[in-house]
Amino acid sequence: MTTREMGHDAAPRVSFFNDPVIRGIIYQVVVAVILIGFIFWIVGNTAANLAAQNKTNGFDFLWKTAGFDISFALLPWSRASYYWEALLVGITNTLLVAFIGIVFATMLGFTIGVARLSSNFIVARLAAVYIETIRNIPLLLQLFFWYFAVLKTMPAVRQSIALPFDSFINQRGIMVPRPTPDQEFGWVMVAIVVALIVAGVIGGWAARIRTRTGRYPVQIVWPGKLADAVVTFLVAFVALVVLLGVVFPIASFVPVSAIVAAAVALGSLTRYAAIAKAALTFFVAFVLCNALLGFMFSWVPSLMVSLISALIALVLGQVVYSNTANRPPSDARFPLALLVLIIVGVPALVYWLTGATLAFEVPVLERFNFKGGLQLPPEFVALAFGLTIYTASFIAETVRAGIQAVNRGQTEAAQSLGLKDGDRLRLVIVPQAMRVIIPPLTSQYLNLTKNSSLGAAIGYPELFNVFGGTSISQSGRAIECMAIIMVVYLTFSLITSAIMNWYNARVRLVER
């Protein structure tokens, strides 16, 4: 019989050449052969070219003496160091500038991104102008501007401009005090770490209890109130000392400040807390505004500046007054002051008990140059500054897109639950926005790290400059050096994307 069951048929026979599987294999073989041939051709050409130029190859040069200077190195470096040490210096310099750039660009970018969405017309416009100006100008041009047009035209060493905190700026960069911790200071560092962990544990525990029972545990609330008073006292004391000491020079202002600060702190425990907090806000805001505006408008009479500062401080005080008067009961408030007190207080206590000292070696102007202190070269300053400013504009756009990606219904739902603006942002919008923000944010961090290679153009000794520029011209091993540089950047990129994949898997919306 010739009947066959349906479905057991072989696929209808097509001609050999039209079978997609065989075709695919043929294509791939062709591509592979062409590629391998191409590689052989290139390798052959390169070998012939190198032989013609009498150049050797191989990675053995890494263990040879480099014999060049590097202007700025975190690791010990001398002309007798090896090439692999040059590689490490380049990597650490790249990572240093990238790290600093990332920290500041994140802070600036988030601020501007939120400001861009502000309902305040002036603030939103200023942020928009910043973003649209900065991100449409090449980074290299901005670096040139900061380096050649700003930092290089700073006054010579003798006419250095003094900055706050014993720092100076001149043609050779920024001089800052160098911290010189002694041996006991190690314990303070330990105390900081321990305090951070303890504060984290306490905060997490309190938040868990709050989630379960609706209020923070009583063991937290009372110490929290006390810590609040202590922090209030300290802030008030410092503000008053500055206020009285700078604005109204009176001889014996410290005891006066202490008494007033104590009164404010005690007041913050009673039902007059709102008034006490408002007064404290007024002091602090006035001191800060006065200093800032005085610096910005040095040609305006100081009385005028003080008046405007007082006006601003008054409004802020009023805001704090109404917020404090309407705040929830103390067992529903996060014990922030307690955590701050632990993080600051424990290391301070250890510092005092162990008798550790953290002296600062202040840069001093001598006959020709500064002595002591830490000198940040202008290349580093320009690169860190340029990367921060440039990347911040991209981060701001990322943040804006993330916040706008949160469905408007979420805002409305949060409002209808009666959440205040701050809580609405903190509890509803930001957690959802972060899900959208984090992946592009990471790629901005990676971009910043890659862009730090532009430091080569202004002479900052980062990876590309040290290992792509100087090392190649010294050793003549162009291919090897470039391969190493590419591998290093590839590693950065792979690590970042591994972290990103892990994060994405973790925060992915779990749907039904």
Next chain:
Amino acid sequence: MTDITYVRPSLVEARPAPRSTTGVLAWLQKNLFATPTDAVLTLFGALFLLWAVPPLVNFVFINAVGINGTVEECRVETAGACWAYVWSEMEFFIYGFYDMSELWRPNIVFALGAALLIPLLIPKVPFKRTNALLLLIVFPVISYYLLAGGVFGLKPMPTEKWGGLLVTLIISAVGIIVSFPLGIILALGRQSKMPVIKMLCIGFIELVRAVPLITILFMASIMLPLFMPQGTTVDKLLRALVGVTLFSAAYVAEIVRGGLQAIPRGQYEAAASLGLSYWKQMYFIILPQALKHVIPGIVNNAIALFKDTSLVYIVGMKDLLEAVKTKNDTALEWQSGNTATTGYLFAAAVFWMFCFSMSRYSMFMERRLNTGYKR
């Protein structure tokens, strides 16, 4: 039936909006002084503007030395930007070392490019296909022979003499245009079911995207001659073009992949069930939909590439930024306190103008293409 007298036969006239919600005062109240915190922010913003804008305006306009000024005026202590310097070096900034007598050639190229590009960008102008073909195929050939010369009795002009804005525009235009088809092929390769091709494309894309453009440019300018058979010389401009194009292609590939992934599976299956070959499926069904999705991404990439062309400075090409920097450093007859700042301001303004108009155009296209999806 009785007349219902208590129902109005006509609608009541709409009353004007309450005073408190219209007019300047209401706008101020809503946008600047909604809450006390807002008021403080407004005050700070206003103070910042008061602090920053007058010195800036003074520097750029009021105290600036006009285009007809002299270097002595620029050297005065209180002088602002020295526009006379920019004006007198303008030809170098735009054409580099291109022969003075031959400047009409790049000028024709600029004019022809603008005449072909502008109608292409305006959606209402007809003959898009002809226009695109002219711009993408005929125009590059004409411009190459016009600029390089050596035919029809035109004076040969080696690429070393090209410079300034001309080179910036050439590199970015070639990079943007050539990287587009390359990127599409790479994106399709990455989606391919053939493992060898897929791995090759993934490897290329990820490697190029992981490293900075400088390393690619450096590879192209230093290594490319090494890879070629002995005795071959590769033009310097061509090396930079190869580097920029390959770099950009990897980014375009990722953008296009996003568009390909956004196409529902049904479209692929429908195309296959029509019996179309792979390339016909892509050309007629998939790519037209996918590319429409990714136009904003492509334009953003074009902007990034336009800015990145300034990096060719590092491998010794003479683009706009290099021209400005060279003159800042070497034009001794224009040396003054503000020369460098003015030069960079000018370059920044040129780059900004191009990038900003591209981003505005991309937003315009986005709005035009997205009308159906808006909430």
